[in-house]
Amino acid sequence: MDLSNLVDPEEEEAGTELTPEMQEKLTKLAELLLPNWEFNVLSIEVIQGGQMALVWKFMTDEGPKCLKRIHRPEKKALFSIHAQDYLAKKGMRVPGIIPNKDGSLYTKHGPFLFVVYEWIEGRPFNLTVPEDLQWMMRGLGDYHTQSVGYVPPPATPIFSKLGKWPKHYIKRCQQMETWKLIAKRFPEDPFCQLYLAEIDPFIVKGREILDQLRASHYPEWVAACKKKPSLCHQDYGTGNTLLSEEQIWIIDLDTTTFDLPIRDLRKVIIPLMGDTGVWDHQLFELMLAAYEEVAPLTPEQKNVMYIDMLFPYELYETVSERFGRKNDIMPEELMAAFEYEKRKTEQLSQLL
Template sequence: MPWDDADETLGEFYVPPYIEEMADEVIKHYDFTVSSRVVITTKADKGGLIWKIETNKGPKSLKILHRRPTRSLFSIGAQEYLVNEKNARVPAIIKTKSDSNVVVMGGKIWFVAEWIEPLQPVSADIEGAKLLSNAIGEFHQLSKGYVPPKGAEVASRLYRWPKTYQKVMKKMTWFRDIAKLYSEMPASKTILNTVDMFEEQAKNAITKLEESPYKQLAALGNEEWGLVHQDYGWSNGQMGPGGMWIIDLDGVAYDIPIRDLRKLIGGSMDDLGKWDINWIVAMLDAYDEANPITDELFEILLVEFSLPNLFYKNVKDILFEPTIALSSELDAVVNRIVEIDQTKWPVLEQLHAEWRGGKRK
């Protein structure tokens, strides 16, 4: 739950005293002493939090996970599996005095993990993108075979792709209705002028998904595919001791792994302001070195790219706060998305023709 006395005027790093008191109690469960505790990030609206703590046994992170405890147990188990069974470069979880991975307090899961340092973001260029792609490919490969601990809910998005695609399609109608209802707002006209195009893209993506190998791939099951990070990017993949480290595994779930790569590539193209075949091929090749991309996976990736992900991601907030979201800023964002989208389709055609099995033809 969110902080009971959250107040935006107190700043993003404000933590209510009762949460600080809980942290004091949680720390008593561990066999170390803490000399300092610094807030790194908060999710006050959801009740999540990360501290960096200095201890007599080195720096650690202390986290409150905002998700349901049974859901959090899934990600905690995954983190332990990756470290203990696969020697992956993800932070190790510190056990309590009673040999538990977690402490439950205030209806939330708390846990302590190693604080990896030094960590350094990779360069914001094609070489950095290759490092990120290779690292997430390795993560996907190592996560295969994970079985969640007893009592954890199974977090899987493997079988939900059709529903997700249908949701994007359905929301296009809602976007249109909201833009009409608030027609005087700065972004409304631009949305009304573009939503038909993106709705058609969503419709075509649904057809492509139905015709793709998706059902056969999903039928292989959760453990066969392993885990996706779901929030992977330039901040959650960083260079550290021994190579690339992947952090913040709180949202991991079973899925066809290519979805993480789609988000990473799509985000990189958004940052570039256009779709670039050379960047994408470099990222695909780097990923493929760590986790081979079969022809079936590549076909699924192209289907994922065909969904209007960028438009949907940036416009969906109008459903919650239309009078705030339908701003001149969103108007500029949508116009930029349309420009980027025009560069996407020739690149996808080129990819389809040129890239197969880990190399460009």
């Protein structure tokens, strides 16, 4: 019985609220898959079904467990599955993977891989509470240091972004230029008017940052990390961390990759500051200090981090929402993004 296409991705994306029909479909899918594992399943609950990652909580006589459909392509999924198994067996606080009856870490059904994890009970962290932020940053430092030594099994494709930042910058600068062409097609649109009036200095700045990165410690650091890489989570935040019994647990490693650890720092700190609309240097120092309690950075490494943080990521994301994802973004939001990038540049430039 092939139920690989039981769930229509377009139907999944239609909204976060699952209809009774969708709940029933997802429950049937779990019932089909779970016999691949040695469990006495007592009940099944759909936890997440609104994105490509499907998550079920099921109760057994051994306690609650988690069934998940990995939303990454198979080659990248194998890299993250084995990384999580490595970290769990090493004692890192990530959910342990429970092998199926064949001893495999996953079961393939249709084009997707399904994995069963230990279920972690805990509370999410609150980004407005300094103590919670410190917990999270120490946990991130632990993730980076504990992941050194992970070697994917033979024939498993390696997922790495080491050395790829220059291409990353170039692509975004080119995209911001392309969005100018789109904006020119709507000369009466206030958002487009503002974008055209203000964007050029930020594109120029993006290219300058590329030159700074190439002239920094970045190439040497990349070369060293290729010999002894560590993992970046890439989606670290309140949705993927839990406080359980006074310990931080890190979940959802689907997008983990080899890269410099400061990629995660930038992806945590910059959006947090962007949400407030200001660059809070005291908060920045608090987060960095907590991280360095576990994973100290050299002055040269910090310099690379400051350079990377200078790139107008938040501005890029704001404009992408309008021109890329076709969402309604008000001109006021764009102006706030421009102002935030200016304040961020002033603060970070003092640290370089």
